[in-house]
Amino acid sequence: MMYDLIVVGGGPAGLAAALAAKEKGLDSILIIERDSQLGGILNQCIHNGFGLHYFKEELTGPEYAGRFIKMLEGTGIKAMCDTMVLAVTQDKKIHCINPTDGYQVLEAKSIVLAMGCRERTRGAISIPGTRPAGVLTAGAAQRFVNIEGHMVGKRVVILGSGDIGLIMARRMTLEGAKVLACVELMPYSGGLQRNIVQCLNDFDIPLYLSHTITEIRGKNRVEGVTIAKVGPDRKPIEGTEIDFDCDTVLLSVGLIPENELTRNAGIDIDIRTNGVVVWENMETSVPGIFASGNVVHVHDLVDYVTGESQKAGRAAAEYVKQGMRSREHAISVNEGKDVGFIVPLKIHREAMDAEIFFRVRRIFETSAIVVKDGDKVLAHLKRAHMAPGEMERVKLSRSLLDAIEGDEITVYAEEVEE
Amino acid sequence: MKELICITCPRGCHLKVDEENGYEVTGNSCPRGKEYGYNEVTNPKRVVTSTVRTNSREYPRCPVKTNGAIPKEKMFDAMKLLDDIVLAVPIYCGEKVIENLFDTGIDFVATKDVQ
Numbered sequence: 001m002m003y004d005l006i007v008v009g010g011g012p013a014g015l016a017a018a019l020a021a022k023e024k025g026l027d028s029i030l031i032i033e034r035d036s037q038l039g040g041i042l043n044q045c046i047h048n049g050f051g052l053h054y055f056k057e058e059l060t061g062p063e064y065a066g067r068f069i070k071m072l073e074g075t076g077i078k079a080m081c082d083t084m085v086l087a088v089t090q091d092k093k094i095h096c097i098n099p100t101d102g103y104q105v106l107e108a109k110s111i112v113l114a115m116g117c118r119e120r121t122r123g124a125i126s127i128p129g130t131r132p133a134g135v136l137t138a139g140a141a142q143r144f145v146n147i148e149g150h151m152v153g154k155r156v157v158i159l160g161s162g163d164i165g166l167i168m169a170r171r172m173t174l175e176g177a178k179v180l181a182c183v184e185l186m187p188y189s190g191g192l193q194r195n196i197v198q199c200l201n202d203f204d205i206p207l208y209l210s211h212t213i214t215e216i217r218g219k220n221r222v223e224g225v226t227i228a229k230v231g232p233d234r235k236p237i238e239g240t241e242i243d244f245d246c247d248t249v250l251l252s253v254g255l256i257p258e259n260e261l262t263r264n265a266g267i268d269i270d271i272r273t274n275g276v277v278v279w280e281n282m283e284t285s286v287p288g289i290f291a292s293g294n295v296v297h298v299h300d301l302v303d304y305v306t307g308e309s310q311k312a313g314r315a316a317a318e319y320v321k322q323g324m325r326s327r328e329h330a331i332s333v334n335e336g337k338d339v340g341f342i343v344p345l346k347i348h349r350e351a352m353d354a355e356i357f358f359r360v361r362r363i364f365e366t367s368a369i370v371v372k373d374g375d376k377v378l379a380h381l382k383r384a385h386m387a388p389g390e391m392e393r394v395k396l397s398r399s400l401l402d403a404i405e406g407d408e409i410t411v412y413a414e415e416v417e418e
Numbered sequence: 419m420k421e422l423i424c425i426t427c428p429r430g431c432h433l434k435v436d437e438e439n440g441y442e443v444t445g446n447s448c449p450r451g452k453e454y455g456y457n458e459v460t461n462p463k464r465v466v467t468s469t470v471r472t473n474s475r476e477y478p479r480c481p482v483k484t485n486g487a488i489p490k491e492k493m494f495d496a497m498k499l500l501d502d503i504v505l506a507v508p509i510y511c512g513e514k515v516i517e518n519l520f521d522t523g524i525d526f527v528a529t530k531d532v533q
């Protein structure tokens with residue numbers, strides 16, 4: 001059987017892509033998910049704060065996912081859970097395996113990659129000391145506690161102040177653990193302000209900025225850690241050590257897109273972010289294969305994942321029904337000074353519009369986003385405040401795209417006078 | 419004057435609440451920030467999310483939330499009430515798990531379908 005569309009990954013990205021493709025008239029759509037249920041990472045994010053943009057109400061992760069899972073009913077979209085995708089090929093064959101059907105090769109006219117991201121582990125950041133039990137990523141702890149119902153420790157130190165770590169500081173405290181400290185290498189937190197307030201301050205958990213763990217002690221189980229202040233070179237400063245007795249260390253040191261399948265398929269990946277390189281319609285370097293969600297870039301807000309994934313689903317439908325968009329005279333999108341992680345990197349000339357997402361590399365007060373075609377200013381958008389933790393968004397309309405004479409545009413962030 | 423960060427949405431506006439002048443709130447970008455600022459100084463409240471046991475072997479926990487904010491100092495008491503509960507499947511999203519917590523009119527509700 002030849003599917004119109006196969007979606008790899010049943011998280012919010014995969015669900016939204018499948019639904020949007022259905023709406024645009026694709027018939028046979030299959031979602032493949034390795035877990036026993038759909039919903040992806042949202043199943044373990046039991047806290048609230050999802051859906052404020054998309055549903056205009058504050059939902060928990062499972063509620064947000066649940067709404068999309070309900071929308072599948074009656075659409076004829078098939079979901080195959082407990083199935084691991086092992087390989088994706090450029091001629092759009094999907095190799096997968098599950099306990100009931102064994103090994104299968106499925107064929108599709110189009111594919112959406114929506115595998116999400118995984119956490120950086122301790123190996124990626126190297127802390128000196130022993131390797132006892134009790135050191136785990138914050139996301140793994142979240143899964144143990146929220147889905148399986150196992151507490152992972154009683155006295156906890158958290159390394160990294162990303163949102164997952166902050167959320168877990170509150171969660172462990174509410175479940176009766178003592179969270180002794182949250183330790184952040186940088187002079188500012190990587191998490192949202194609201195999470196500092198409601199996850200740390202509410203429970204008097206100290207946040208040590210410009211600090212790092214210099215030693216983890218214990219043979220079989222963690223028995224304690226030492227932290228120290230770091231200088232501007234991010235090296236520990238002697239004499240600033242503080243010891244904690246703890247049985248657990250949670251690592252919350254960032255996420256990286258899950259792109260083994262993509263890389264093995266020979267699809268272009270941005271080596272700096274490990275994200276899939278996409279066009280404005282979420283098409284990858286291989287026509288007919290699209291990507292969306294955390295596999296492209298790590299999103300803070302699931303609402304934007306949904307929007308982006310609907311775009312991918314619609315583009316897959318267009319590809320199946322009308323064929324590929326011409327890649328001639330494409331417009332490249334470049335990063336100006338202090339701008340990083342731009343998505344997309346290329347725009348089809350025939351695009352109706354294009355949304356550009358990026359992060360700035362430092363904090364900006366009264367400032368502007370400027371999009372230039374050579375020396376010509378295409379767009380100039382004022383911003384009161386921009387920070388690396390928050391994704392910025394610029395929308396280029398059809399008429400702005402028409403005005404582009406060259407074959408590349410550049411996005412700048414700059415301070416402006418009030 | 420109290421300085422706060424609004425936690426109602428990810429934007430995190432920096433609020434100022436003037437206790438001497440009728441709790442006037444400034445720095446908010448929307449009306450919800452005004453309400454948050456007033457409550458935070460007079461009677462701070464939080465939504466509590468957690469999990470409860472189920473009788474399912476595949477999904478041993480079901481996530482729950484308070485369907486409104488409860489007084490902050492009641493958070494741990496609310497958590498304790500969940501300890502002895504075992505929900506029988508099927509469980510439906512929105513189903514009440516504990517009603518009228520501490521006479522606030524607010525309930526713990528399930529946030530997921532568990533079959």
Ligand SMILES: Cc1cc2nc3c(=O)[nH]c(=O)nc-3n(C[C@H](O)[C@H](O)[C@H](O)COP(=O)(O)OP(=O)(O)OC[C@H]3O[C@@H](n4cnc5c(N)ncnc54)[C@H](O)[C@@H]3O)c2cc1C
Nearest residue numbers: 009011012013034040041049085115116164293294301302
């Ligand atoms: C801990 C945490 C807290 C967050 N908090 C918030 C918040 O408060 N508010 C908010 O708006 N956003 C929040 N986010 C962000 C938001 O949840 C994510 O951006 C969003 O879930 C990403 O969706 P996704 O579908 O791209 O990835 P995922 O949800 O990770 O889904 C990917 C799916 O693909 C499957 N998969 C991967 N590889 C394969 C394979 N080879 N074969 C088959 N299936 C595969 C996985 O099992 C998974 O189900 C949070 C994220 C995390 C991790």
Ligand code: SF4
Nearest residue numbers: 424427430431448451
């Ligand atoms: S004031 Fe409004 S916009 Fe600002 S953080 Fe609060 S809810 Fe969000």
